[in-house]
Each structure stands twice: as structure tokens, then as C-alpha cells.
Amino acid sequence: MSFDYDLFVIGGGSGGVRAARIAAGQHGARVALAEESRMGGTCVIRGCVPKKLMVFASSARGLAEEAHGYGWLEASAGAFSWPDFHGKLNLELDRLERAYTAGLDQAGVDIFLQRARVADAHTVELADGSRKSAKHILIAAGGRPQRPDIPGAELGMVSDDLFLMDSLPRRALIIGGGFIACEFACILQGLGVETTLNYRGNAVLRGFDGETRDLMTRQLGSNGIDLRLGLSPTGLARDGDGRIRVSFDDDSHDEFDAVIFATGRAPYTGGLGLAEAGVRLQPNGAVEVDDWSQTSVPSIFAVGDVTNRVNLTPVAIREGHSFADTVFGGIPRKMDHSLVAHAVYTRPHELGGVGMTEDEAKKRGGVDIYATTFRPMRSAFAGSPAQVMMKLIVCSETDRVLGCHIFGPEAGEMIQLVAIPITMGATKADFDATIAVHPTMAEEMVTMRQPTRRHHHAEAAE
Numbered sequence: 001m002s003f004d005y006d007l008f009v010i011g012g013g014s015g016g017v018r019a020a021r022i023a024a025g026q027h028g029a030r031v032a033l034a035e036e037s038r039m040g041g042t043c044v045i046r047g048c049v050p051k052k053l054m055v056f057a058s059s060a061r062g063l064a065e066e067a068h069g070y071g072w073l074e075a076s077a078g079a080f081s082w083p084d085f086h087g088k089l090n091l092e093l094d095r096l097e098r099a100y101t102a103g104l105d106q107a108g109v110d111i112f113l114q115r116a117r118v119a120d121a122h123t124v125e126l127a128d129g130s131r132k133s134a135k136h137i138l139i140a141a142g143g144r145p146q147r148p149d150i151p152g153a154e155l156g157m158v159s160d161d162l163f164l165m166d167s168l169p170r171r172a173l174i175i176g177g178g179f180i181a182c183e184f185a186c187i188l189q190g191l192g193v194e195t196t197l198n199y200r201g202n203a204v205l206r207g208f209d210g211e212t213r214d215l216m217t218r219q220l221g222s223n224g225i226d227l228r229l230g231l232s233p234t235g236l237a238r239d240g241d242g243r244i245r246v247s248f249d250d251d252s253h254d255e256f257d258a259v260i261f262a263t264g265r266a267p268y269t270g271g272l273g274l275a276e277a278g279v280r281l282q283p284n285g286a287v288e289v290d291d292w293s294q295t296s297v298p299s300i301f302a303v304g305d306v307t308n309r310v311n312l313t314p315v316a317i318r319e320g321h322s323f324a325d326t327v328f329g330g331i332p333r334k335m336d337h338s339l340v341a342h343a344v345y346t347r348p349h350e351l352g353g354v355g356m357t358e359d360e361a362k363k364r365g366g367v368d369i370y371a372t373t374f375r376p377m378r379s380a381f382a383g384s385p386a387q388v389m390m391k392l393i394v395c396s397e398t399d400r401v402l403g404c405h406i407f408g409p410e411a412g413e414m415i416q417l418v419a420i421p422i423t424m425g426a427t428k429a430d431f432d433a434t435i436a437v438h439p440t441m442a443e444e445m446v447t448m449r450q451p452t453r454r455h456h457h458a459e460a461a462e
């Protein structure tokens with residue numbers, strides 16, 4: 001049977017673009033890709049990239065304060081112009097979008113800038129009604145922000161909207177306690193917005209290492225962010241003066257110029273025709289796949305956030321690359337999701353982690369914890385009380401380093417490098433054998449000699 005294409009990719013984000021480029025450019029497949037919005041997807045247009053540039057913009061006041069502590073008595077960040085920054089940001093995103101498109105063009109991929117859906121196991125239908133047949137279909141449609149089901153939720157913004165604002169709100173409420181809530185609370189507060197963070201638990205970042213969660217929660221408070229923990233919003237309503245009145249389940253209420261829901265994301269599979277084509281979906285809409293990213297329909301594969309495995313850009317990219325190598329390059333590759341490093345880009349300190357957390361270590365038993373908390377030279381000299389924490393989780397039996405968690409300046413950069421030996425299976429003895437680079441914060445990684453505590457036995461599950 002002959003097909004229009006060897007591969008049709010639905011979604012031009014991190015996973016879809018990589019898969020299309022490798023399948024066509026390296027393995028000679030005939031490939032088409034449909035994108036309904038802007039090429040580059042969440043990471044490039046409304047995620048990692050514009051977010052990180054906003055983090056840099058929001059750091060200016062902290063850097064000026066630090067310079068002040070070093071004798072630059074006139075140091076001040078001065079006034080921030082959102083329109084200037086935003087204009088530059090948009091130009092940069094346009095440039096990246098063009099670069100992603102050019103990469104696909106060069107690889108010989110046919111691009112359809114419109115919505116696509118699956119018509120059957122080998123057919124894709126485009127929004128203009130045309131149909132394309134393909135030997136394989138790759139679903140790389142990503143995810144969408146979710147709003148809680150409360151009255152007036154439509155009055156709130158989601159992360160996508162933050163990159164489109166014409167001006168900054170004077171007073172903002174962020175609801176949630178995950179990656180996006182923590183990062184944007186720091187960004188907005190750093191840019192001069194009076195920021196409140198509401199989270200239903202007592203410490204943000206559920207699922208992360210417990211000590212880093214506590215440090216992060218405290219840091220958000222020390223940044224001047226108004227923390228409202230242990231309560232949930234029950235409804236939003238527009239006031240006569242245009243502000244948004246938010247009610248909480250402790251009977252309190254408050255008014256804000258903007259409310260931002262950072263309450264998680266869901267796979268974007270609605271209206272894709274997947275269930276009708278026989279593709280099994282999880283109850284939350286995620287596409288069910290095996291280790292090879294293959295769905296229950298053998299000709300249809302799925303990668304990235306739409307599968308809700310580990311929702312990070314480098315994971316979507318690796319899944320897309322592995323799929324293309326396996327199916328079109330004859331090089332069978334699986335993505336290993338067990339050791340994926342992550343970072344939360346807050347200020348002044350970031351959080352970086354890889355592998356087992358201490359809570360997981362307690363449940364497992366047979367684990368030694370090496371941890372240190374200190375005030376780093378650079379900010380301590382400038383008068384800041386901010387604390388750094390570094391922690392290694394080590395198997396008592398094999399000496400293998402099972403996890404590492406860092407709370408400190410540029411922790412994202414540090415964890416990227418520590419992730420290499422940990423992925424290679426390094427032992428604590430390997431870390432100890434490494435000569436320190438002095439004076440750095442990271443030298444603590446190779447100078448912690450005695451375990452801080454030991455979890456000998458597996459703790460009973462709560």
C-alpha cells in the first residue's frame with residue numbers, strides 16, 4: 001500500500017519538531033508536520049524560553065541590592081519598562097519560531113500550519129478538509145493549562161496569558177504550588193508586582209525533596225511574596241471597579257488586579273479523534289504508550305506532554321528522537337525516565353534535583369544522607385541571610401549516589417553537571433576522590449565526608 005508520507009506528525013513543539021527533523025533529515029523518511037498555532041510549541045513560545053528571559057529580567061533588583069552590599073552605594077535597578085522588555089521578547093520569539101521552521105524546511109519536512117486530527121490508523125485530516133495518508137502518525141500535541149472548577153474561574157489567567165500582557169498588574173494572586181506558581185511568583189514580585197501566592201498545602205512543590213520544599217517556601221516569603229497556605233479559592237467575581245474579588249474556603253476574601261491559575265496542565269487530546277481510531281487514552285486524556293512510545297494502534301505513536309510521563313522539554317525531545325531512530329533509522333532506542341534532572345527557576349535561589357528524594361529514601365531504607373546547609377560567601381558578604389542546601393542520597397550497600405538535591409544560586413546549572421556522574425552510576429567514593437574547586441559553592445559536593453543521617457530500615461508507608 002502506498003502512502004502520501006512515511007510519517008505525519010501532529011504538533012510542532014519540542015517532541016514533534018525533533019522527531020520530524022531526525023526522521024526526514026537523518027533517516028530519509030518522507031515527513032509532514034501540522035502545527036495549529038506557532039512553530040516551537042510550549043517551550044519556545046509560552047514556556048521555558050520566555051519564562052527564563054523573564055526570570056533574568058526579574059533578577060535586576062536583587063543584583064542591585066547585592067552590588068550595594070559590595071560598596072556600590074548608588075546601585076539601583078531603577079525603573080522597569082514592561083513594554084520595552086516585552087517588545088524585545090516578542091522579537092526573540094519570532095526569531096526562534098523562524099529558526100524552528102527553517103530547520104524543518106532544511107530537513108525536507110512539509111509543513112501545514114493548521115489543526116490536524118486523526119481520521120483513522122493511517123489518515124490525518126487537516127482543518128481545510130484535506131486528507132493525508134501516512135504509514136506512521138506521531139501525536140505530539142502537548143498539554144494545556146487547567147483551571148479549577150470554581151465559579152468565575154474564567155476571570156483568571158493561565159500561564160499562556162502571562163506572555164501576552166500589555167502591562168503588568170499592580171496586585172496579583174497566583175494559585176498553585178508547583179513549578180509555574182513558584183517561578184512566576186518570583187518573576188512578578190521581582191518585576192515590582194505586589195504578589196500573593198495561594199497554595200492548599202503547607203509547603204510548595206509537593207513531591208520534591210522535603211528540605212528543599214521548606215527552603216523554597218521560606219524563600220518565597222522572604223522575597224516579600226504574601227503566602228496564603230493551607231486554603232483554597234472557592235470563587236472569583238468581577239467588582240464594580242474592574243478588580244477581581246477572590247473568596248477562599250476559610251471565609252476570607254481579597255481583591256486583585258490579576259488572578260493566575262497555576263493549577264497544573266492536562267494532555268491536549270480533545271477532538272483529536274484518537275479514541276475513535278482505537279487509541280487507548282488514560283482517564284485524564286493522556287495517550288497510553290509503551291516503552292517505545294507506541295500506542296494501542298501499531299501505526300500511531302505519541303511523545304511529549306500528551307503522554308503525561310515526565311513533562312519537560314528535554315524529555316519530549318529525547319522521546320521524539322528515540323522514536324525517529326527506532327522506526328526510521330533501524331536503531332532501537334528507548335527513553336529512560338528513571339533519572340531525569342529538573343530545576344525550578346526561582347530567585348535568588350533555584351532548586352535543582354535528580355534521582356531519589358530523601359522521603360523516597362526513607363521508604364526504601366539502606367540509605368545514607370550527606371547534607372549541608374550554609375550561607376554562601378557571595379551573598380553573605382553582601383548581608384543576605386539566604387541559605388544554600390546540598391544533599392546527596394547514597395546507597396549504604398553499593399555506595400552508589402542515588403539522588404542529589406540543591407537549593408542555591410544557579411542550582412539548575414549545578415544539577416546539570418552532577419546529573420552526569422549520577423547517570424553514569426558514580427559512587428560516593430568517586431565524588432570523594434574528586435579534588436575540590438575552591439572557593440566555590442559546588443565544592444561542598446566533594447567535601448561532605450560523614451553522613452548527616454542514616455535511614456537503615458524501610459519506613460512503613462503512611
Ligand SMILES: Cc1cc2nc3c(=O)[nH]c(=O)nc-3n(C[C@H](O)[C@H](O)[C@H](O)COP(=O)(O)OP(=O)(O)OC[C@H]3O[C@@H](n4cnc5c(N)ncnc54)[C@H](O)[C@@H]3O)c2cc1C
Pocket residue numbers: 010011012013014015016034035036037038039040041042043044046047048049051114115116117140141142143159180268272303304305306311312313314316
Ligand atoms: C510556563 C511553562 C514553563 C515551562 N518551563 C520549562 C522549563 O523551564 N524546562 C522544561 O524542561 N520544561 C518546561 N516546561 C514544560 C515544556 O514546555 C513542555 O514539557 C514541552 O514543551 C513539551 O513538548 P511537547 O512537544 O510535548 O508539546 P508542546 O511543546 O506543547 O507542543 C505541542 C504543539 O502541538 C500543537 N498542536 C496541538 N494539537 C494540535 C493539532 N490538533 N493540530 C496541530 N497542532 C497541534 C500545539 O499548538 C503545540 O505547538 C514549561 C511549561 C510551561 C507551561
Ligand SMILES: NC(=O)c1ccc[n+]([C@@H]2O[C@H](COP(=O)([O-])OP(=O)(O)OC[C@H]3O[C@@H](n4cnc5c(N)ncnc54)[C@H](O)[C@@H]3O)[C@@H](O)[C@H]2O)c1
Pocket residue numbers: 148149175176177178179180181183200205206232233262263264265310311312342343344345
Ligand atoms: N522549570 C521547569 O522545568 C518547569 C517550569 C514550569 C512548568 N514545567 C512543567 O509544566 C508542568 C505544569 O506546571 P504547573 O506548575 O502548572 O503544574 P504542577 O503539577 O507542577 O503544579 C500544579 C499545582 O496546582 C495545585 N492544584 C491543582 N489543582 C488545584 C486546585 N483545584 N486548586 C488549587 N490548587 C490546585 C497542585 O497542588 C500543584 O501545586 C510541570 O509539572 C512541569 O512538568 C516545568
